[in-house]
Amino acid sequence: MDQNPTKTTGIVLHRGRLYDLFFGPFVRLSDTAVLDLAEVSAGDRVLDIGTGPGYLALAASRRVGPKGLAVGIDASPEMIERARERAMRRRSSAEYRVAAAESLPFDDGTFDVVVNRLVFHHLVGDLKELALGEIGRVLKPGGRLLIADMSSRAARGGHHLAAHILGTHPEAERHLEELVADAGFIKVRSSRLMHGLLEAVFARNPERNLA
Numbered sequence: 001m002d003q004n005p006t007k008t009t010g011i012v013l014h015r016g017r018l019y020d021l022f023f024g025p026f027v028r029l030s031d032t033a034v035l036d037l038a039e040v041s042a043g044d045r046v047l048d049i050g051t052g053p054g055y056l057a058l059a060a061s062r063r064v065g066p067k068g069l070a071v072g073i074d075a076s077p078e079m080i081e082r083a084r085e086r087a088m089r090r091r092s093s094a095e096y097r098v099a100a101a102e103s104l105p106f107d108d109g110t111f112d113v114v115v116n117r118l119v120f121h122h123l124v125g126d127l128k129e130l131a132l133g134e135i136g137r138v139l140k141p142g143g144r145l146l147i148a149d150m151s152s153r154a155a156r157g158g159h160h161l162a163a164h165i166l167g168t169h170p171e172a173e174r175h176l177e178e179l180v181a182d183a184g185f186i187k188v189r190s191s192r193l194m195h196g197l198l199e200a201v202f203a204r205n206p207e208r209n210l211a
């Protein structure tokens, strides 16, 4: 296991096996749709933030092929261990690292695409804004961002209850599209996935010269 635990105030999941068992089969149904909406294609360099047991990064690695790169990060060492085991079993080139969304260990302009699914509601307090700042930094100018998260206020309400039980302090709801636009992304648009259970927000990093 990666022995370098990452500090975050996000809601980190440690039970990779349980997640795989109870949520994996359902969650993975949206792999293709998420990658399609993010316009992932051969040769892209893709980062999956909050990868959990690694599903999206694994699917992305197949799509980007040998000339591309697919990396998954998660603040949970247990999730990353599980993702690496899965990638090894599938002989995948997907890479996984323990890291926090709000402090990404990559150089500016490393990726063509950043995706994340069911992660933003885990980023409490100011972590969403911090993560969006980091995403803008590691994306190339013009790079694509796709955030997929629970769509209904009721679903989020359920999660907020869990957050209270875990001792965190969830912030007031702010619409994802608004957050993304406020962070400086452009061409922001949203759509629904999985019969409306997920909201997907697509955006582009503005074209600008890297300092």
Ligand SMILES: C[S@@+](CC[C@H](N)C(=O)[O-])C[C@H]1O[C@@H](n2cnc3c(N)ncnc32)[C@H](O)[C@@H]1O
Pocket: 008, 009, 010, 011, 012, 013, 014, 027, 049, 050, 051, 052, 053, 054, 055, 056, 073, 074, 075, 076, 079, 099, 100, 101, 102, 116, 117, 118, 119, 122, 123, 127
């Ligand atoms: C509901 S799971 C989603 C996993 C995966 N994206 C999927 O679609 O199956 C949310 C993941 O976000 C991770 N997470 C929470 N806070 C984080 C942070 N600050 N940085 C990175 N990952 C974080 C959790 O550990 C967990 O694995």
